[in-house]
Amino acid sequence: MNIDSESIPGYHIIKEDESDYTSDQLSIHEIPRAARLVREYVHPKQIKFNSITLREPKKQEYKAWQNGKGPKPPRRAFVTILELPTAKTSEVLVNLNTSQVEEIKAINDVMPTLTLEDLDICERVCRADAGVIEACREIGITDMSKVFIDAWAIGIDERWGFETRLQQGLAYYRDSEFDNQYAKPLDFSVVVDTEREKVLSVDIRRVNGQRVPMPTESHNYLPEFISDHYNHDLLKPIEITQPKGVSFSMRGNEISWAGFSMHIGFNFREGIVLSDVRVFDQIQNRERKLFNRISVVEMVVPYGCPDGPHHKKHAFDVGEYGTGLMTNPLTLGCDCKGAIHYLDAIVSTGKGEAAVIKNAICIHEEDNGLLFKHTDYRDGKVVSARDRKLIISQIITAANYEYCFYHIFSLDGTYKLEMKLTGMLNTYVLHDSETAAPYGTEVAKRVTAHNHQHIFSLRIDPEIDGSNNTVVQSDAVASEEPVGSAGNKYGNGFYSKKTPLKTSAQAGVNYCHETSRTWDIINPNVQHPSAKKPVGYKIVSRESPPLLAKPGSVVYKRAGFARKTLWVTPYKDYELFPAGDYVCQSTGEDGHPQNGTMVDWAARDENIENTDLVCYLQFGLTHFPRAEDFPIMPGEAISIMLRASNFFDRNPALWVPPSELKGNSCDTSSRYAVFPKVAKAIDDAKCCGGAGASSKL
Structure with missing residues (x-):
């Protein structure tokens, strides 16, 4: 049904x-x-x-x-x-x-995405199942309308194979409507057959042979519970206005802004898809290609507690559920502020109907601080310009977590993907005899939140001034010449060591903090006129945690893409998803004939020099929960960035007018107002014929 x-x-x-x-x-x-x-x-x-x-x-x-x-x-x-x-x-x-x-x-031997309709089945059938009802009765729960089941993909459960689509359900309790269920986790989980709508197993965790009682304290965060604690006087309103309107224009789903042009697409799996990303180069007076296609193609959230059922908790939110399907309708003033342009999203239902998610994509501008500034300390002449960013965003709810996707373009030609994590911790109940450490934190009495990671995969299909590109690894290293030698007499020499990545097997590489490692996507066929280097865009990824699941583990096999910060493969039509086209219940075993993964693609060891290529960029964070993350998490932002690197002839934002103060430029009225001691000393030195200038500084 x-x-x-x-x-x-x-x-x-x-x-x-x-x-x-x-x-x-x-x-x-x-x-x-x-x-x-x-x-x-x-x-x-x-x-x-x-x-x-x-x-x-x-x-x-x-x-x-x-x-x-x-x-x-x-x-x-x-x-x-x-x-x-x-x-x-x-x-x-x-x-x-x-x-x-x-x-x-x-x-064959694959399971497709679990849709929202599929996930709803889990809670409905569990509330009516005799085994679940008995498990609740044993700990004093008789009103099944107060029992809530978060449905998750199951990963792998050795008790079942590919004969049916499976879900696991994590159980919680609410005392009243809108009560925080994550403050009252229950001590059992379920396995559900999605197609037959049947509970296959109720897995109860016992400690010393006994059931673990439900926590009883409420930790609510909604206004109806805590509004008496609000202090409305500490923060004054901030108004965002654009009296002349926005600086971008839309033609259907094509957007133009500050020289950038691109198409904004959407699908049930990736959510936002940016394609045909171009920039108008005012210096060269022509439009230049940057990227064919940009999207988030996978993410994995492996939990770090080895005890059951937590070993089965490693969500692939793109492949198992679809970030498009989980997208929120956005609200002005809550999710986006300012002058907003919205786009709706269109997805399908199990009946083959079209369903519309209103205001799924938010497009707006924000001030981005200083774009550039310089003060000439000699004469006090100041030039200062403000940066601005175009933000194309969506927000998804993946059971307990919220993920905010911000695709950001700024005036210097930079593209950045920022992810903001908020929502609710995934919680579990502790027995009085247990401690949360070392695999979690007791965020409230007898409520533990386990260590986990969030690793995202951003797919970039580049076209840097042409179809044929190369990726070059850049490491900041000290000169090999010894101190005192003719080539490095004072020992201060260092440079950027360049290593072209030539094949897909060689191009599975990790970030290196010690060398401030970056990667340049270059066009080796186009040289910068003054830098005498190929034009390119630099990948800057400093938030790239290693996958902590051990080699040979289920997560390590299933999330092979997360083993490296960067993968590069030659472009192939419809080769998109690094954990496979079908992620639900996948084993991750190499060489699946119909469900290849990044590990399989890299193993082909194909040429990636001066050709049409694709980059997969992994970034994220390792989350050790804090008490401050409960009962609702403050947003935590992480990002990855691509910056122009010898792509433009010079600073591409010189066209931006300088900032103004009261109708004038930001010049100081007197050079003495900026560097008075320096300026006065120079004047004194001039009037005295240069004598004694240094003594006055």
């Missing part, structure tokens, strides 16, 4: 309109049309739609059309279906221009 999609918060069903832009998400008209064509093709089989999404055209076909050398690629839908009541999975390719099914292919 499918959950009616109208019951999913943030979704509503509409059935009109259509877009025909090649990279746009499927429209509310195209999704049900694709579903109808697939149903007719597979009749009389009964099916459920797992996903219906845009099948982007092959790169060369798209480029040929862009350059006027080929026809416009047809709109295609990529559809994943399940044959009811089994978990048999097939992929279907539908040509929406011709209304034809072009291809259908059965996929």
